[in-house]
Amino acid sequence: MKKNLLLIILLPLVILQSCTTRKEMLYLQDVDKYANTNLNYVSTKIQTNDILKIEVGDLNPVVAAPFNISSGSASAQSSVEMMKLSGYLVTPKGFVMMPILNEIKVGGLTPTEAEVVIKNRLINEGYLVNPTVQVRVLNNKFTILGEVNAPGVIPFTEESISVLDAIGLAKDLTYSAIRKDIQLIREQDGKRLVYHIDLTTAHWMSNPNFRIRQNDVIVVTPNKLKANSGGLIKDPLQVLGIAASLLAIILLIAK
Known part of the structure; x- marks a missing residue:
């Protein structure tokens, strides 16, 4: 049993x-x-609610400065969270609002494609001659x-x-x-x-x-x-x- x-x-x-x-x-x-x-590899595309870091550079930093958002002190620049707060928020329609250039459509573009669009605006509208542009998603x-x-x-x-x-x-x-x-x-x-x-x-x-x-x-x-x-x-x-x-x-x- x-x-x-x-x-x-x-x-x-x-x-x-x-x-x-x-x-x-x-x-x-x-x-x-x-x-x-x-x-x-496939490059990812920028989406609604993405927070972008957009940096515009030039041989003369003074002429590029108006196109950049000031990030404050060096310690603040090293903080990703602080960069998010001062970054560019992509609207539901895919736009960001940049200084001087105003609205730019970046939604649906890869970061590299967005860099080209911003660079062309700066050159074609006579603001800068040979700018550099860097776009990165922060969030x-x-x-x-x-x-x-x-x-x-x-x-x-x-x-x-x-x-x-x-x-x-x-x-x-x-x-x-x-x-x-x-x-x-x-x-x-x-x-x-x-x-x-x-x-x-x-x-x-x-x-x-x-x-x-x-x-x-x-x-x-x-x-x-x-x-x-x-x-x-x-x-x-x-x-x-x-x-x-x-x-x-x-x-x-x-x-």
């Missing part, structure tokens, strides 16, 4: 332990197959939700980062995360795009659309065990621990 009771209790534990297989857990299992492949960020160890809104300074970089910034996926279907949500050209990424393969890594850009949202869904538990179970190993404790109690009672 005791042996049958033990088998009845242990059988679900064995099944539970085998629910998550090695193939479902490991990242980039076929990465060697994609070694030495070409890398493709790059992405949101990551679900089965990661540190969900939230995470800033980054690069123009774009990889999905693996984003997961690393979120302190990796939890044990309960479904690695075969990571959702990437992006708003682009007035449309909402949804991509699905299988992290167990390296096939997606050559796709430039899977570079994380400004305002992207990553959603990591939980496996069935975590979802069905309503969030009470943080880790399948937690279930094994509880079951083992119950087994010990039952065996003590049976004696």
